[in-house]
Amino acid sequence: MKYKDYYATLGVARDADADAIKTAYRKLARKFHPDVSKEANAEEKFKEVGEAYETLKDPEKRAAYDQLGQYAAGADFRPPPDWGQAHAGGQQFSFDDLDLADLFAGLAGRGGGAPRGERPIPGNDYEAAVHLTFEQAFAGTELELDLAAIEYDEQGRARRVPHRMKLRVPSGVTDGQKLRVPGKGGKGLRGGRDGDLYLDIEVAAHPVFRVDGMDIHVDLPLAPWEAVLGASVELPTPAGRVTLKVPAGTRAGQKLRLGGRGMARPDGTKGDLYAQAQIAVPTVTDEPQRKLYEALRDASNFDPRAHLS
Amino acid sequence: MTLEFAQAVYIDDGETITFAQLVERSGLTADELGNLIECGAMPDEGASTGVARLGERCILVARTARRLRDEFALEDSHALAVVVRLTQRIEALEAELHRRRGGR
Numbered sequence: 001m002k003y004k005d006y007y008a009t010l011g012v013a014r015d016a017d018a019d020a021i022k023t024a025y026r027k028l029a030r031k032f033h034p035d036v037s038k039e040a041n042a043e044e045k046f047k048e049v050g051e052a053y054e055t056l057k058d059p060e061k062r063a064a065y066d067q068l069g070q071y072a073a074g075a076d077f078r079p080p081p082d083w084g085q086a087h088a089g090g091q092q093f094s095f096d097d098l099d100l101a102d103l104f105a106g107l108a109g110r111g112g113g114a115p116r117g118e119r120p121i122p123g124n125d126y127e128a129a130v131h132l133t134f135e136q137a138f139a140g141t142e143l144e145l146d147l148a149a150i151e152y153d154e155q156g157r158a159r160r161v162p163h164r165m166k167l168r169v170p171s172g173v174t175d176g177q178k179l180r181v182p183g184k185g186g187k188g189l190r191g192g193r194d195g196d197l198y199l200d201i202e203v204a205a206h207p208v209f210r211v212d213g214m215d216i217h218v219d220l221p222l223a224p225w226e227a228v229l230g231a232s233v234e235l236p237t238p239a240g241r242v243t244l245k246v247p248a249g250t251r252a253g254q255k256l257r258l259g260g261r262g263m264a265r266p267d268g269t270k271g272d273l274y275a276q277a278q279i280a281v282p283t284v285t286d287e288p289q290r291k292l293y294e295a296l297r298d299a300s301n302f303d304p305r306a307h308l309s
Numbered sequence: 310m311t312l313e314f315a316q317a318v319y320i321d322d323g324e325t326i327t328f329a330q331l332v333e334r335s336g337l338t339a340d341e342l343g344n345l346i347e348c349g350a351m352p353d354e355g356a357s358t359g360v361a362r363l364g365e366r367c368i369l370v371a372r373t374a375r376r377l378r379d380e381f382a383l384e385d386s387h388a389l390a391v392v393v394r395l396t397q398r399i400e401a402l403e404a405e406l407h408r409r410r411g412g413r
Contacts, residue, residue, distance in 0.1 A: 026382055033380060050380060057382075122333055125372070168316045178369055179317040193333075198372070199317055212408055266319040 001078065003071040004100045006052035014066075018057070025053040051101045061104055063087070102150050102160055123186035123195035130199045132173065134206035138238040138263060140171030147197075151187060167199075172264030174211055175203040209238060214263040214271030220256065221280040222246060237261050237273055244275060252279045320369060325354055325362040335371030337378070341386040345374060348390040350397060370397075 007014050010024040031037060032046040039045070055061045064087035071077045128145060136143075147163045165184065173179065178198055185195020203211070210217045220235060230248035234241050237258065244256065255274045262271025284290050332339055346353050351367040374393045383389045 022382060029381055046380075053382075125334075163311055163313060165313045165315055168314075170317065170319065178320060180320050180368075181315045181317050184313070184315050196334075197315075266321060 001076070001099060001103070003068075003073060003075045003077045004048075004052070005070075005073045006056050006065060008073060009048050009052040010056065014070075018059075021053070021056050025049065025057070029053075054101075055104045060087075065104070098150075098160055120192035121189040122192040123188040125185045125195040125198060127198045127200065129202060130167075130169070131202050131204065132169070133204055134209060134211070135238065136169070137173050137175075137201070137203045137211075138171060140173075140264075141169050143167055143169065149186060165197075169199075169201075170264075170266075172214065172266070172270075173201050173203070174214075174263065175201065177201045208236060211263060214265055216262045216271065216273045217255075218273065218275050219278055220244070220246075220275035221278045222250065223282065224279055227251070227277065227279050235275055246277070250277050252277055320365050324365040326365060326368070327362060331363055331367060331371055334368055336375045337371055338386070341374065341378070341389055342371065344386045344390040345370065345393060348394055350374075350390060350393045 007016070010021060010028065012020055012024045016024075028049045029046070032039060032042045032049060034043040034046055037046070055065050064083070067083060067087065068079050069077065126147065126149070128147065130143065130145070132141065132143075143166075145165045145167055147165060148160050149163060151161045165181075167181065169179065178200060181197040181199065183194045184197035188194050208218055216238065218236065220233070222231070222233070225231075226233065226246060227250045228248065230250070231246045232243050233246055235244040235258075239261065242258070242261075244258070246256065250256075254277045256277065258273040258275065260270045261273035264270050282289075284293060326334070328339070328342065331337075332342055335342065337345075342351075345351050346363075351363055351370050354362050354364060370393065373396065374389055377383060377392055377396070378389050381392075383392065
């Protein structure tokens, strides 16, 4: 097991009192919190600071940590032989499978190792970020997730156990949404409920489709004559290409709605897909086309700026 | 290594849980949770019956509150409720901004 110097992480002396530890933590938490920090490696730093404070703020855990001895940060070490007896109620650890954070997290749910009656202890909730493509979010998907959870064997020994989970993600999930996987968090103890796994969904932006709530938006470029005369055009949708009837006189910015072709809602209904008309202007390169435009100009009394005069 | 199969589910406000269940699942104290309900961060759907019942989505609010409490060492439950309410307002404004930009 690698030693971590929690005092150095918080920048306090080993004999610092509880107030000094709290003050140091608050200062560093504000500095490195991922939601507010612009510093490089802020998230990693914040985790280190949080881990150190989690142990040093609790007098029992701090005493247990101090009893481990003092080593250089990153040095391999083993706790003293009687450490488990003194601080973990005789609990045995497979130290090779744990890091320092696991060791103290293991003490937390177990009352510092000492039995605290037969009260059930619920398992911890886990959280994992899941990155999906737009297509996966639209249609739903299956993905594999690797987790490493602390578990306890029949003798109460803590160890880190890798799990691979095949997850079915329902269709219609959106960026920033959270999903729950019931019972897939940490194991409960003494009949306590198992924790849940929470998934933080991140959906990559799509070059063609934009999601707004449960609706999907797509740009629909039209040739001037398609907009004026109307046309049947092919339009990509997430479920495949469709033929869309564009009514005559369609204006730029107008939205054509395709009902029920948006994202799926939990109740089974679906949002809509909106195709927003854009008038694409062709580059006229040859004389016959130029003459046609000139003839149209001469024949038309259309004034696109009438409302400005 | 074991391979487990699991289904991720939407967090459904159609389902409700009790105050005690939310205390157990969130890791917040009853006092902290009570203040969150009182300040409007979590709508109590059982208020008319006198027995607090909360939408399942409240678990997310409560988990955020616990994370903020732990990460910023917020010990005053009233202050925690204010921070959660401000966080909710920021999220609502960001969502509105995103919507007005057309999801771009």
